[in-house]
Amino acid sequence: MYREILIQAAEEETKVAVLEEGQLVEIYVEREPDQRLVGNIYKGVVKNVLPGMQAAFVDIGLEKNAFLYVEDVWTNLLGPGGESRTEHPAEAIRPNIRDLVKEGQELVVQIAKEPVGTKGARITTNLALPGRYLVLLPMADYIGISRRITDEAERERLKDIAEQLKPEKIGLIVRTVAEGACPEALGQDRQKLLKMWERLMLRAENTSGPLLLHQDLGLVQRVLRDVFSGDIQKLSVNARSVMAMIIDYLDIVDESLKNRVFLSDTAKLFAKYAVEQEIAQALKRKVWLKNGGYIVIDETEALTAIDVNTGKFIGSKDLADTVLKTNCEAVREIARQLRLRNIGGIIIIDFIDMDTENDRQKLLAVLEEELKKDKVKTHILGITSLGFVEMTRKKVRQSLSSTLEKCCPYCGGKGRVLSEQ
Ligand SMILES: [Zn+2]
Structure with a gap:
């Protein structure tokens, strides 16, 4: 698989994106990096x-x-x-x-x-x-x-x-x-x-x-240590100073990776890959699937609930086929969104009901396969008596939402306000 890292360093904020086959799968954000002293x-x-x-x-x-x-x-x-x-x-x-x-x-x-x-x-x-x-x-x-x-x-x-x-x-x-x-x-x-x-x-x-x-350089160094390994084909960075730091680091830890590091001449590295749009997307509840179905992701204190819907998708052969296809498509997107949003803790997924045990097992197998790409530890517990898929994902850092967003002062994070009446 073609894996790529983009580092966009700026005075007020550094962002790191990990792409797989050109698609954003992980995003790390650090603000005021110079303020971080722990570990120095x-x-x-x-x-x-x-x-x-x-x-x-x-x-x-x-x-x-x-x-x-x-x-x-x-x-x-x-x-x-x-x-x-x-x-x-x-x-x-x-x-x-x-x-x-x-x-x-x-x-x-x-x-x-x-x-x-x-x-x-x-x-x-x-x-x-x-x-x-x-x-x-x-x-x-x-x-x-x-x-x-x-x-x-x-x-x-x-x-x-x-x-x-x-x-x-x-x-x-x-x-x-x-x-x-x-x-x-x-x-x-x-x-x-x-x-x-x-x-x-x-x-x-x-x-x-x-x-x-x-100096524990925080985000960039952590990414080099935890993410940048032999399975990353290319690392692009927008700042000459950060590039020099990376080369210094690789001189010590792994010289073979040095020729994979490139200085990007564009000031807006992320724009080239539409990363900002993907981040905006990763903060929304609803995510559309390619086939017209969609998923809804709700992060709550206790757990994250994910709902799968067929939406506009009308299948080719029969209903069971449509349902399985939508669920499988949803699984791929859910696995990616969990990484992107960095959702940890208990996760409950409500797939579209499937009639046969065979289809349910097929779906769990696809889920298991997709979760293998995740460096964070996940665990599938199985299907509950009400038909939900139960899983957990280790909490390592804050979720994307808690990094980039704050609680809405109008509804207290509930997402609803009193009607006009
Ligand atoms: Zn609100």
Whole structure:
């Protein structure tokens, strides 16, 4: 399948579109990217130690000094033999912040919480470098497997792989996406992260703080990490600075992908592919199908309800044939809309009633096939006694609607207002 990524970077907003065979299937939006600091790694200088608050102020080069609490520093500075300490209540053996950091001391720290208002950022010395399948924990020394992987045999398999890959005195967490991944892919990820960590350490050793060592570039970098792999044929970007950043990133993680990156000369990259129209479409309730049928998507607090209708479609042979065709056409569009709208949680689909069990099974098989294209985990539970198809889709980020829209102040999001009478 021909897969393509478009990145449209602008000062106020960055958008990333993923297309399959020329059709928009995923959209990511980030506003004010420079405001996003979580995950950034700095070399900081301890300014004040506040024993009364069990915290320290650390200058990391931001407007306000960052805040380092004792519990965010002590776990990895106590030395070896610490495994048992996590079983004790923190209070019992919590050391004093004064014994851990000194004024003027330089520390490598990562932002855990954004600065809010007058409060500085909250930082930690427990660094974490997320990769595609693994998270490298340079300050820890253990292996963790994502709790979301529930299959015991799979957890064992991943644990075995992780044990072989674990660098000395560096921790590894296996992320949920690693479920079913081959050992080679995890090994490559480990290499990338180690390289990134070594480069970061080299910078830290040869410079003095305060200094930004590693910037989690948010959207674009996340897309590179989580989406841009060998199955993407082309990546177009509209900004020279972002292009340079991407090439820098690929230099570290995967040089073979560099020749797939193109600078698009058009300022409005998305216009060329009619992406904006597709986004507008993805915010509407009603989506027309090619054959004249349509689906209606209602996102509610509890679940998302999707209704399938025949509409104008009058089939060729007989009614059962028409119904099955419309339902199958709807399935393809529903699978795409779930990705595009990034709908998570419980999803209930009301297909047009089908008389035979055979047709129902055929439809479920098509649904299963279409959902395979989705990187987000989905689960089909089957058909309820009332004839609805029940499924779930993992919630990873906000839905497109909650990213781009706010609740209507007139109807409170209900979509209805009192009639004139
Ligand atoms: Zn309204």
